[in-house]
Amino acid sequence: MTAQTPFPSASLLGYPRIGRRRELKKAVEAYWAGRIDAAALDAAAKEIQLATAKRLVELGLDEAAAVPGTFSYYDQVLDATAHLGAVPARFGQLLDADGQLSLDGYFTLARGTKDQQPLEMTKWFDTNYHYLVPEIGPETTFSLSSRRIVEEFEFALAHGIETRPYIVGPVTYLLLSKASDDAPEGFAPLSRLEDVLPVYVQLLGELAAAGAHWVQLDEPALVVDQDTPADEIQAAVARAYEVLAAAPVRPQILVSTPYGSLDGQLGALTASNIDALHLDVFKGAVPSEAALAGLGEKTLVAGVVDGHNIWRNDLAASAARLDALKAAVGTLAVSTSTSTQHVPHDVAEETKLSEQLKSWLAFADQKAVEVTTLAAYLADPASAQAAIDEASAIIASRAVAEGVRREEVRARLAALTDADFNRSEYTIREAAQEAALQLPPLPTTTIGSFPQTSEIRSARARNTKGELSDEQYEQLMKDEIKRVVELQEELGYDVLVHGEPERNDMVQYFAENLEGFDVTVHGWVQSYGSRCTRPSILWGDVTRSAPITVAWAEYAQSLTEKPMKGMLTGPVTILAWSFVRDDQPLGDTANQVGLALRDEIADLEAAGIKVIQVDEPALRELLPLRRADQPAYLKWSVNSFRLATAGAGDATQIHTHLCYSEFGVIIDAIDGLDADVTSIEAARSRMEVVHDLESHGFGRGVGPGVYDIHSPRVPGEAEVTELLRTAVEHVPARQLWVNPDCGLKTRGYLETEESLRNLVTATREVRAELVQA
Numbered sequence: 001m002t003a004q005t006p007f008p009s010a011s012l013l014g015y016p017r018i019g020r021r022r023e024l025k026k027a028v029e030a031y032w033a034g035r036i037d038a039a040a041l042d043a044a045a046k047e048i049q050l051a052t053a054k055r056l057v058e059l060g061l062d063e064a065a066a067v068p069g070t071f072s073y074y075d076q077v078l079d080a081t082a083h084l085g086a087v088p089a090r091f092g093q094l095l096d097a098d099g100q101l102s103l104d105g106y107f108t109l110a111r112g113t114k115d116q117q118p119l120e121m122t123k124w125f126d127t128n129y130h131y132l133v134p135e136i137g138p139e140t141t142f143s144l145s146s147r148r149i150v151e152e153f154e155f156a157l158a159h160g161i162e163t164r165p166y167i168v169g170p171v172t173y174l175l176l177s178k179a180s181d182d183a184p185e186g187f188a189p190l191s192r193l194e195d196v197l198p199v200y201v202q203l204l205g206e207l208a209a210a211g212a213h214w215v216q217l218d219e220p221a222l223v224v225d226q227d228t229p230a231d232e233i234q235a236a237v238a239r240a241y242e243v244l245a246a247a248p249v250r251p252q253i254l255v256s257t258p259y260g261s262l263d264g265q266l267g268a269l270t271a272s273n274i275d276a277l278h279l280d281v282f283k284g285a286v287p288s289e290a291a292l293a294g295l296g297e298k299t300l301v302a303g304v305v306d307g308h309n310i311w312r313n314d315l316a317a318s319a320a321r322l323d324a325l326k327a328a329v330g331t332l333a334v335s336t337s338t339s340t341q342h343v344p345h346d347v348a349e350e351t352k353l354s355e356q357l358k359s360w361l362a363f364a365d366q367k368a369v370e371v372t373t374l375a376a377y378l379a380d381p382a383s384a385q386a387a388i389d390e391a392s393a394i395i396a397s398r399a400v401a402e403g404v405r406r407e408e409v410r411a412r413l414a415a416l417t418d419a420d421f422n423r424s425e426y427t428i429r430e431a432a433q434e435a436a437l438q439l440p441p442l443p444t445t446t447i448g449s450f451p452q453t454s455e456i457r458s459a460r461a462r463n464t465k466g467e468l469s470d471e472q473y474e475q476l477m478k479d480e481i482k483r484v485v486e487l488q489e490e491l492g493y494d495v496l497v498h499g500e501p502e503r504n505d506m507v508q509y510f511a512e513n514l515e516g517f518d519v520t521v522h523g524w525v526q527s528y529g530s531r532c533t534r535p536s537i538l539w540g541d542v543t544r545s546a547p548i549t550v551a552w553a554e555y556a557q558s559l560t561e562k563p564m565k566g567m568l569t570g571p572v573t574i575l576a577w578s579f580v581r582d583d584q585p586l587g588d589t590a591n592q593v594g595l596a597l598r599d600e601i602a603d604l605e606a607a608g609i610k611v612i613q614v615d616e617p618a619l620r621e622l623l624p625l626r627r628a629d630q631p632a633y634l635k636w637s638v639n640s641f642r643l644a645t646a647g648a649g650d651a652t653q654i655h656t657h658l659c660y661s662e663f664g665v666i667i668d669a670i671d672g673l674d675a676d677v678t679s680i681e682a683a684r685s686r687m688e689v690v691h692d693l694e695s696h697g698f699g700r701g702v703g704p705g706v707y708d709i710h711s712p713r714v715p716g717e718a719e720v721t722e723l724l725r726t727a728v729e730h731v732p733a734r735q736l737w738v739n740p741d742c743g744l745k746t747r748g749y750l751e752t753e754e755s756l757r758n759l760v761t762a763t764r765e766v767r768a769e770l771v772q773a
Helices: 023-032 038-058 076-084 102-112 148-158 170-176 190-210 230-245 263-270 291-297 313-325 356-361 362-378 381-399 407-414 426-439 454-465 471-493 550-557 571-576 586-606 627-643 663-672 691-697 717-732 749-772
Strands: 066-068 121-123 130-134 162-168 214-218 252-256 274-282 300-307 333-338 515-519 525-528 530-532 536-543 565-569 578-580 611-615 653-658 677-681 701-705
Touching: 038 066, 038 148, 066 263, 076 102, 076 148, 076 170, 076 190, 121 170, 130 525, 148 162, 148 190, 162 170, 170 190, 170 230, 190 230, 190 291, 214 454, 230 252, 252 300, 263 291, 300 313, 300 362, 300 663, 313 333, 313 362, 313 381, 333 362, 333 578, 362 381, 407 536, 407 586, 426 653, 454 471, 471 611, 530 578, 530 717, 536 586, 550 565, 565 586, 571 578, 571 586, 571 627, 586 611, 586 627, 586 691, 611 627, 627 663, 627 701, 691 701, 691 717, 717 749
Parallel strands: 066 162, 162 214, 214 252, 252 274, 274 300, 300 333, 536 578, 565 611, 611 653, 653 677, 677 701
Antiparallel strands: 121 130, 515 536, 525 530
């Protein structure tokens, strides 16, 4: 092991990696488009890495290994796959003659090829970040196939900053993996632990040789109730860290466990020979003194600052947690509960937010200051007292600020009855909708958005700056809607959408039109790869002062005789993809949003819209990681959707949409939404969801996606036809709809038109097969 260096008294688990102005996104997309070469991309990446390291040092993280080395070109799980050389056989030979995975090979796994779909993508624990799912089987070979983590450490060190290299830990990596296509039934990727560990040992050796004193191995899967028996996981943890701690040459090892409490897995880590253990004691409970006794001389890294949300830390409460921990352990350090990759860079850059609201907030840079403040408290409580008092005063003032509580909103919620959450029986609605809509078998539709062209984005920006009048902007949007409607008519779609050109984001658009929200200018957060979002800030009681979508839907319906979908974002997704107030139960906030949407649906119906989609792609995302906590969440999340939609008439067809989640886990909740039609991501997972639908006996309309919109590849007609045939084998054809996996906002028109045309052609072929059968 390298020479002992104390763990830094203050650190972060991770930091946003896209750049303060999304420089990485722009560079990566320029590389994909061929506008820059690999050298230019590498230079842009290094500039971001160095700027991050210098900024964190400026903010007080100036001890050795305090700055986390969590940069990634695309995804941290994909980074682990690249370093382990775990390339699925279906991609052929992506490793070069030296056994290394090039950057182009790395991006191939993320984005696929003309003939091969990319790695499946799903949500990272209870966040809106998506990771790429490794495919592991008995045939998978492992070798150190990338040195990028080492090279990034060496680069920062050459510029005078010793970072803390980061990689997803071996147990979490295998628990997050899926069995490869070639694996036998019942194969568990965790069974390959012994084959993975030597690669980690080799990587640790190279990091030590490069001068790293600490390395961070991330094990968040240990805070989740897994399908794998807990004793098997405990044995895997014990074995993994027995091997890694015994590596002949290695840095000191920090194991981080963000997103919740370790519970039963705590003992395996305290008993191991690792050097430091991070616990999330913001979301998770503070363990008892007895539970921590096994730590011995290990450093406990206390995650007392929330890395997942943006509210100012209650420093007094955090200090109390630290006091409890200090009495129980030998060495204590301070960090965030999770990586701050889930929050924007710096609240000081938000010049359009009120000073009052800004005082309530802490983005990544502010969290770094909070961590250093609390570390100072551990060393000398008096030195932090002024900061603690200031935080307490601001939190108290927030509670009584105007708009935080609206009595008329709370009175309306209090008056709700069971009838407000229920529609007529589905058989009654189904008959009314068949008469009203008269759709063919396997009706085709899209999820909502169409490509947001540079012209659309430019018009929106010019309108915001005052360079384009509201009237001119509205006409440009109407022209785009007309184009989208005509394209769908020409392609032969059955239920149309208006394409949403007027919407900047499916949540922000509503946040800008509801009371109780604010939006940022620079608050970008990575969702996956180069895709970034700007979560809105939900700080007060929510109400709707005027219709939001009605005029656009009414105009679009006037252009066609076919049904036009009204498009709304559901209450759970609005919460999940916003930074939500932390001063009341989430269920109360969700019901406030649900009532606002209920009013919008009533206005859409009055305008003649017969099909209304209320998207809930984030339903699975907020599911608690511990099973005991899940029923309460599913009750309020399902009820908020039902509150929003239960006022609709029988002939109004309510759709919903879900994406990138393990649906089998929440199939009862999906059924409980009581939507007339549910569209679900299925293309990238090759229709896995239809087995869950079949075994559950799902009885209403369902559209398992046949076109993966998260990569630029165009699915061929034969591919879509085969997916539809698979769906028909497992779900009654009368229930099936045909649609893409998700909205088309991020795609270009050429690939979109070709893909949608293939979708319609394949649908007609399968319809014909059904008639013949």
